[in-house]
Amino acid sequence: MLQKDVLVIGAGPAGLAASIEAGKYGASTLLVDLNMQPGGQLFKQIHKFFGSSAHRSGTRGYDIGKQLLQEAQEANVEIWMQSTVIGIFPEHKVAIEKGLDSGKKEMITIQAKKIIIATGASENAIRFNGWTTPGVMGAGAAQTMINVNHVKPGQQIVMLGTGNVGLIVSYQLMQAGCDVVSLIEAAPKIGGYAVHAAKIRRAGVPIRLRHTIIEAKKGENGCVCGCVIAEVNEHFQPIPGTEETIACDTIALAAGLKPTMDLVKLAGCKLTFNGPFGGYIPLHNDRMETSCLGIFVAGDTTGVEEANTALEEGKIAGISVAEDLGLISPDTASNQRKEIWERLHSLRLGPFGERRMQEKEAVMKEYETCIGAPIPIQ
Amino acid sequence: MSTELSDDMIVCRCEEVTVREIKEAIHEGARDIVGVKRRTRAGMGLCQGRTCEKLVQQILVQELGIHPKEAGTSSARPPVRPVTFGELAKGEVL
Numbered sequence: 001m002l003q004k005d006v007l008v009i010g011a012g013p014a015g016l017a018a019s020i021e022a023g024k025y026g027a028s029t030l031l032v033d034l035n036m037q038p039g040g041q042l043f044k045q046i047h048k049f050f051g052s053s054a055h056r057s058g059t060r061g062y063d064i065g066k067q068l069l070q071e072a073q074e075a076n077v078e079i080w081m082q083s084t085v086i087g088i089f090p091e092h093k094v095a096i097e098k099g100l101d102s103g104k105k106e107m108i109t110i111q112a113k114k115i116i117i118a119t120g121a122s123e124n125a126i127r128f129n130g131w132t133t134p135g136v137m138g139a140g141a142a143q144t145m146i147n148v149n150h151v152k153p154g155q156q157i158v159m160l161g162t163g164n165v166g167l168i169v170s171y172q173l174m175q176a177g178c179d180v181v182s183l184i185e186a187a188p189k190i191g192g193y194a195v196h197a198a199k200i201r202r203a204g205v206p207i208r209l210r211h212t213i214i215e216a217k218k219g220e221n222g223c224v225c226g227c228v229i230a231e232v233n234e235h236f237q238p239i240p241g242t243e244e245t246i247a248c249d250t251i252a253l254a255a256g257l258k259p260t261m262d263l264v265k266l267a268g269c270k271l272t273f274n275g276p277f278g279g280y281i282p283l284h285n286d287r288m289e290t291s292c293l294g295i296f297v298a299g300d301t302t303g304v305e306e307a308n309t310a311l312e313e314g315k316i317a318g319i320s321v322a323e324d325l326g327l328i329s330p331d332t333a334s335n336q337r338k339e340i341w342e343r344l345h346s347l348r349l350g351p352f353g354e355r356r357m358q359e360k361e362a363v364m365k366e367y368e369t370c371i372g373a374p375i376p377i378q
Numbered sequence: 379m380s381t382e383l384s385d386d387m388i389v390c391r392c393e394e395v396t397v398r399e400i401k402e403a404i405h406e407g408a409r410d411i412v413g414v415k416r417r418t419r420a421g422m423g424l425c426q427g428r429t430c431e432k433l434v435q436q437i438l439v440q441e442l443g444i445h446p447k448e449a450g451t452s453s454a455r456p457p458v459r460p461v462t463f464g465e466l467a468k469g470e471v472l
Contacts, residue, residue: 084461085458086456087458089456089472105465106468109469109470127383128383129387132391263458266458271451275446279446
């Protein structure tokens, strides 16, 4: 069995940042991810980031991904792509289906002193009549098709949801040469930032507030050929008689995300329910350690936020494992964590951010009162 | 044209479980995601509920008037992602 100091699962911003920290201080670090290339969502994000210069504002997500990858290589992080963790077992044993250069797979078991789970989040589905018709997909899936695979998901797109994902992906679909026919939003106002919405409006694309999709129409080829929308009342229920049909060949769903929890559950980490963060999430302390000794979490797995908070949480996890491995002193680790928490506070400001900070603090407080100190995996 | 959601609608695509079957499971006594999963197989397929768990949760909330938290969450078992028996057999016994 292969032995490692640190195993990081998920090579998105959180996992990359965590492995850079762990590797930098000399821990033998393995980073595994089931995708073809590391970077997680960053490689889909062709837009420039907002925020402070400490958080690389003005830099495109794609370039941030490349920088992190470079840093991971400099920190001697071993990276296995197309490699899937299929189970976590007692004594920190992990079964991985490793992708080989030949395209074949090989089962490998490793034992790691510390495990960092940074498996991100997955898109929420929304059900309406015909939602399983080919041509209905997640907005993130459509974004992967255009920005990673360079394939248009369709020609005429209807986007459901006007959070930042819905707005940004709509604009990128237009840039890719698709016709975005309309954006549909059940709430009385646009969910995402005004700057993204303005780009859509300037392009002349209608944003239909207080509306929802009630049906995907299936064409002769078995795929989507349109959708039926309707106005909703204050309880978000469709109002009979307000239906209209829009022609389209693709319906993209931007209905939020939920943390990917399977490995967290398998490890036996204690969970808590948190609506704003996307559902059940692992309890963790300010070192990003879960209820299971030596199992850490970071990024969207701990509650859906964004790339910068994921990066910072990843750093905290990486610093904490380096500390527990005796590679840095508790004082150094604690000072570094303090600085990162200050940056996280500044990221979690404003109408969207403040709520997240409160929720984050509630999660850590619950950890303190219900768990106190982590215990070994049962 | 109807604004009503059809009970024939598929919720769990992997195991082809409909809204009607989930409602029936609830009427038989299922009170959470795991209860629905045991009775209908919703969430037991290839994707292990990654798509349908939240939809099942919504139906439970709607039918029982409970908080989403009370619907709980499914348990996870290895392998959490699809893997062939051939590959599994080649692995070490843990």
